Amino acid sequence: MAKTLLIYPEKCLGCRICEMFCSLSHTDTCNPARSRINIIKMDLDVRCVPMVCQQCADPVCEKACPSGAIFRNETTGAMETDLKRCTGCRMCVLACPFGGTGVDPWEATVMRCDLCQGEPLCAEVCPYGAIVYVEADRQALHKKRSGAERFLTSLENQIGKGN
Amino acid sequence: MDHQRIILKVDLCRKTVEKSSTAPFDGRFIGGRGIGSSLMLQLLPPGVDALGPENVLIFSTGPLSGTAAPASGRVDVTGKSPINDYHAVSNFGGFWGSEFSQAGYNHLVVQGAGEDPVYLSIDNDRVEFKDARHLWGLSTYETITTLREELRDPEIQVIAIGPGGENRVRYASINSSMGDAAGRMGMGAVMGSKKLKAVAVRGTRGVSLHDPKRFMEVARKTHRFLRESETFANFKISKANGDPMFSRKAEDQLTFGNFETGAWDKFGGLKTEQYFSKHKIRRTGCFGCPLQCMHLVQVSGGDFGLSRCMNFQSFLGTVWNDDLGAMWEAIVLANQYGLDSHETGGVIALMMELYQNGIITAGDTDGIPLERGNREAILQMIHKIARREGIGDILAEGPERAAQAIGGRAPDFVVAAKGLFPHGYQFQVVEGTSLMQAVSSGEPFQTYGTGVERTMDPEKPNLRLLAQAKALYGAEDAYLPGNYSEAKVRMVIDSEHRSRVPDLLGICLTSIVYVLKTVPDIHFLYDRQVELFNAATGRSISRDELFRAAERLVNLERSIDAREGLTRQNDTLPRRFYQPLDSGKNRGKVLNEQKMEEMKSTYYRLRGWDVETGLPTPEKLMELGLEEIVQGKRAGDEKPIRKTG
Numbered sequence: 001m002a003k004t005l006l007i008y009p010e011k012c013l014g015c016r017i018c019e020m021f022c023s024l025s026h027t028d029t030c031n032p033a034r035s036r037i038n039i040i041k042m043d044l045d046v047r048c049v050p051m052v053c054q055q056c057a058d059p060v061c062e063k064a065c066p067s068g069a070i071f072r073n074e075t076t077g078a079m080e081t082d083l084k085r086c087t088g089c090r091m092c093v094l095a096c097p098f099g100g101t102g103v104d105p106w107e108a109t110v111m112r113c114d115l116c117q118g119e120p121l122c123a124e125v126c127p128y129g130a131i132v133y134v135e136a137d138r139q140a141l142h143k144k145r146s147g148a149e150r151f152l153t154s155l156e157n158q159i160g161k162g163n
Numbered sequence: 164m165d166h167q168r169i170i171l172k173v174d175l176c177r178k179t180v181e182k183s184s185t186a187p188f189d190g191r192f193i194g195g196r197g198i199g200s201s202l203m204l205q206l207l208p209p210g211v212d213a214l215g216p217e218n219v220l221i222f223s224t225g226p227l228s229g230t231a232a233p234a235s236g237r238v239d240v241t242g243k244s245p246i247n248d249y250h251a252v253s254n255f256g257g258f259w260g261s262e263f264s265q266a267g268y269n270h271l272v273v274q275g276a277g278e279d280p281v282y283l284s285i286d287n288d289r290v291e292f293k294d295a296r297h298l299w300g301l302s303t304y305e306t307i308t309t310l311r312e313e314l315r316d317p318e319i320q321v322i323a324i325g326p327g328g329e330n331r332v333r334y335a336s337i338n339s340s341m342g343d344a345a346g347r348m349g350m351g352a353v354m355g356s357k358k359l360k361a362v363a364v365r366g367t368r369g370v371s372l373h374d375p376k377r378f379m380e381v382a383r384k385t386h387r388f389l390r391e392s393e394t395f396a397n398f399k400i401s402k403a404n405g406d407p408m409f410s411r412k413a414e415d416q417l418t419f420g421n422f423e424t425g426a427w428d429k430f431g432g433l434k435t436e437q438y439f440s441k442h443k444i445r446r447t448g449c450f451g452c453p454l455q456c457m458h459l460v461q462v463s464g465g466d467f468g469l470s471r472c473m474n475f476q477s478f479l480g481t482v483w484n485d486d487l488g489a490m491w492e493a494i495v496l497a498n499q500y501g502l503d504s505h506e507t508g509g510v511i512a513l514m515m516e517l518y519q520n521g522i523i524t525a526g527d528t529d530g531i532p533l534e535r536g537n538r539e540a541i542l543q544m545i546h547k548i549a550r551r552e553g554i555g556d557i558l559a560e561g562p563e564r565a566a567q568a569i570g571g572r573a574p575d576f577v578v579a580a581k582g583l584f585p586h587g588y589q590f591q592v593v594e595g596t597s598l599m600q601a602v603s604s605g606e607p608f609q610t611y612g613t614g615v616e617r618t619m620d621p622e623k624p625n626l627r628l629l630a631q632a633k634a635l636y637g638a639e640d641a642y643l644p645g646n647y648s649e650a651k652v653r654m655v656i657d658s659e660h661r662s663r664v665p666d667l668l669g670i671c672l673t674s675i676v677y678v679l680k681t682v683p684d685i686h687f688l689y690d691r692q693v694e695l696f697n698a699a700t701g702r703s704i705s706r707d708e709l710f711r712a713a714e715r716l717v718n719l720e721r722s723i724d725a726r727e728g729l730t731r732q733n734d735t736l737p738r739r740f741y742q743p744l745d746s747g748k749n750r751g752k753v754l755n756e757q758k759m760e761e762m763k764s765t766y767y768r769l770r771g772w773d774v775e776t777g778l779p780t781p782e783k784l785m786e787l788g789l790e791e792i793v794q795g796k797r798a799g800d801e802k803p804i805r806k807t808g
Contacts, residue, residue: 013446013455016258017386020231020451023369024379030230031265031369041317044304044467045258045341046444046459105367125383127390127453157440 002077004136005113005120007050008146012130014039014048018122025121026111033105036113037122037131050131052122053100053113055079061112064095077136078115086110166373166700168194168226168269170202171290173283175357176216176275180290185269191788192719193696193712194269195225196239196666200719202272203241203250204792209726213245213349214331214356216276222263222322222362225669229264229370229450231382232695233389234674236261236450239666244348245333245356246506246561247582249604249724251348255322256449256671257339259364262320264669266366273357282323282361284314287368295360299329302499303338304467310363311340321363325501327549328355332559334506338498342469343449343457346503347606348583349561373701381698385691389453389674393681398446398454415748416617418587419480420535421512422578422739425589425747429485435475438487454674460491468495476587477508482515483535493541500549509584510558510565511544516576523569529553578737581605590740592644592752593617595651598762599658601734602777604724610676612658615642616651618680631685647758652765660713661689667712668692715787717770718779722792731777734763 019035027034037052059079062070069085070092072078081092092101092110101112113120115133123133134142168189172181188198199221211217220242227235238260244251263271266287273283280295298306306323320340327335328351335351336344345351354360372378389395419427442462447469448455461467468491478484478493497504511533517523518533525532529547533540547555557568563582566573578584580600586609590597596613609617615628619642632641635657638650661679665672675688682688686706693706721729736759743753767774771783781793 013448015448015450015452015455016261017231017233017451017453021379021383024231024372024375024382027369028375029369029371031367033265033367034369044308045447046461046467106369121383125386127386127395127455 002075002136003115003118003133004055004077004139005052005115005123006132006134006139006142007052008130008132009047009049010150011128011146012039012048012050013128014041014045015127017125017127018050018131021121021125022113025116026114027104027106034111036102036111038099050122051099052131053079053096054098055113055115060095060097061092061101064091066091073114076115076118079112080114081110081112083109166226166371167267169267170198170270170272171268171285172272172274173290173292174275175273175277175281175292175359178292189700189702191712191715193226193667193709195223195228195669196241196663197712197716197719198270199223199239199241200250200716200723202270203243204719204723206272206274207243207723211243213243213248214352216274216357218243218353218356220273220350220353220357220359222271222273223669224260224264224269225667226269226699227692227695228269228669229261229366230372230695230699231379231386232451232668232670232692232699233382233386234449234452234454234671235669236452237665237669237671238263238345239669240337240345240350242350242353243727244350244605245331245352246349247605248727249581249729250720251350251353252603252605252608253337253345253347253350254666255337255339255345256343256452257320257341258450259320259322259339259362260669261450262366263364264366265369266364267368268366269669271362273354273359276356277358280329280358280360282310282363283359285362285364285366287366295358298323298360300326302326303344303501304499306361307338307340310361314363314365316365319363319365321361323361323501324351324354324359325499325549327501328352329360330549330551330559331355332502332548332551333561333564334503334510336497336501336503338501341447341449342459342498343471344498344501344503346505349503351501351503372699374698378695378698381691381694385688385695386453388687388691389678392678394678395453398456416589417476417480418589418744420483421481421509421516421576422585422587422590422737423516423745425591425744425749427480427483429483430480433479433485433487435487438491442491449671452671452674454677456673456677462488462491466491466495468498470494474504477504478541481508481512481587482541484538484541485536486538489538489541493545496542496545496549500545502545502549505586506561506584507545507548509578510548510562511541512584513562513566513576513578514544514558515540517569517573520576522571522573522576527554527569578739580735580737581733585737588617589744589747589749589752590736591744591754592749594644594647594754594759594762595641595655595658597736597740597754597759598652598766599655601736601759601763602766604720604729607659608662608672610658610662610672611679612641612654612661614676615680616644616654619643621645627683628680635685647755647762649765649769652762652769655766656769659717660710663713663716664689664692664709667709667716668696711787715789718784718787718789719792721772721779722784722789725778729778731763731767731775734777 022035168185282295303325338344636653640648641650641654
């Protein structure tokens, strides 16, 4: 069973360490504009969401690609681009509902998370567990456990207030 | 691709932009604060008005800024301080520094002053002066939000001054979009005097590295080390982020009011943990940092802001306030107006002591009685200071000038080290911390060694650290309070270097010095910095060379201040530190002035400075390769300006 990147926006503190390691490992430079993962911040940076390709089960990028350059890596489950066939038309960029595919500003090629060939650095370096790499069939329970933790904490806070 | 770093020089008077390489400075000064201070030496004529157009305002990131190196988001800000005329040591974090580095720059030098308010917009290569008349008067947060909308890019990082800086409050801050500020030493007032409201920056060029593979390997290792550190675990579980205010032991280290006493009966009853678990949104921190040492707090849907430990103390114990709601309101106001919380709290504390002693009455302060802990007094003073209204116009000048304006016995009550309200330690019991304060030109970041000294319990000493003191400085005394030993002086000198190394590189010093205390190998994090620096730049310097550059920086900054008239006579401590603590665990303890003077002599001697003047000797400067300073002096083109008082 392939593994998948699971994002917990509520755990993200917005430090951007993931962007640095992503761009460094893929492009040899430190540049958020070339990172496959980006932290999107809103409301004076209070709310942060790590945004990265979700490796959809039924990927729109693959369907949108007129030259059949996008394919699934069966080992990792990542949607990859065959740059030899890619014409750079950017249909995949337009089609993705999450901004999961971007364009590298230096090389003008499309870029998308390749799960670091099965060892995603972003999940390794995230200090707060906002990005985790889990077996796809454990995904739902993983999220439920995180929800349960929050539920308990808030319950404890409520009780705490009464004292 | 090679690691290139650019100095961006803008002149607000002539509206010119100039770019040059850091290359001529790299060898001796490494980067960051090292190059920032060299630029200051080169560009600042001695004796000018800190709030005049001749002053320079320099923002420096370093060779590791905006990279995968941990905590690479800090910015050093320097210029001549309007509070004491010495070189300023001020630093802020957040995400501006990394964005600026990713736009391709390491230093921003602002010279001259505009007629009308402007802001600077930096978008990679494009640097523009833009009209800021519509922003003048806005709070720091409003300015940031407005600029992000106006420039139509939510990713833009902004630093801005608020009304405090516009009105040249001598301790105004420069605030970043994430809320962290360069608070100390009035850099916001310098920015205001230049009519520069904000600097917006956006960078997509990225930071190139000489050996990216090696860099990544070391960065990964260093990140893992920090994630597994005790400090990381403490920050993670603590509701208030390992904050000294919240440790029950803290009371033995802190003073209250205007350094009036070592104990405060309300301290133990402060329900800070409950307050923060109720109102805290989450932890926050700077670019690339695993530690995330700050709080984002929002009270009742309105007062939103960010804070760290120092601000808590400034608006609680310093002003005798036990109302946490008032504390938070005060912090938010200081953030919005762009004021240094610490100096603001200090000025209010001084006024409260004057009121308490009958030196002033409510009549002197626009009808507001400056009673200890009075909520209205605290909040109204902040409004008045930032707007320079009524008594605020006097208080905006800082503690020394304000007391002189009030006159009578008021100046006797000022507690200031080189014009600044010191950090609220019980200096009476920590000789090393006191020495570091005395020889500093402003706020010394009391790091590693002096931090150990302050937390060391002589009755139950940490034996591992005592062994470290012996190995590093020759005697256990270095870390133990209650002595004026040479080992302690060596510890202070080493601590000064330990705190400057991260400043040379663009790394947060908290991310190193806070962690050091809990790890067995004191060199580990510094060795990683050396490896990161070498992999980034292609150089191959050693740890010793990096520390040598830190020593060079100390000498360089001392020489800059010497041009402004600084000598040994200015290396004083507030008189109150030589009076015994009246209460608390350390009741009766006091610093011995004569021994402190002898300790200063030892310090100058070990630094290779002249013991009489307390200044670097030409021989020392030559040894460090600072020929230009020696030649400058010989050429006689610098007239030292003697300071009064």
